[in-house]
Amino acid sequence: MPASLPGHLLPVVMLLASNVFMTLAWYGHLNHPQRPLWVVVVVSWGIAFFEYCIAVPANRWGHAFYSAVELKTIQEVVTLVVFGIFSFVWLKEPLGWNHVLGFGLIALGAGLVFQKF
Numbered sequence: 001m002p003a004s005l006p007g008h009l010l011p012v013v014m015l016l017a018s019n020v021f022m023t024l025a026w027y028g029h030l031n032h033p034q035r036p037l038w039v040v041v042v043v044s045w046g047i048a049f050f051e052y053c054i055a056v057p058a059n060r061w062g063h064a065f066y067s068a069v070e071l072k073t074i075q076e077v078v079t080l081v082v083f084g085i086f087s088f089v090w091l092k093e094p095l096g097w098n099h100v101l102g103f104g105l106i107a108l109g110a111g112l113v114f115q116k117f
Helices: 010-031 037-062 068-089 097-113
Strands: none
Touching: 010 037, 010 068, 037 068, 068 097
């Protein structure tokens, strides 16, 4: 495992990077509805390849510090953060208070996964 970041932070940063690629692959084409669907699918698969190249090692290395459930929870919360920013910046869609509150409640629920009862 690369040692540039503390071991428990590296998988989180890598999941963040992988989610940027995945969000672009899944939703980036929405600004280009005139593109043929087959082109969008092929380009999205190409982008997703890089997401996998980051996400798989992130989960492999992250499993030394986190359970699989914790890794999945981190990934889901990261996905919400990345998607919220992407939606606002790239798609120019406003985020309302209900979106922020809903994402916050999901993050709060996700926090329960890391509690030791």
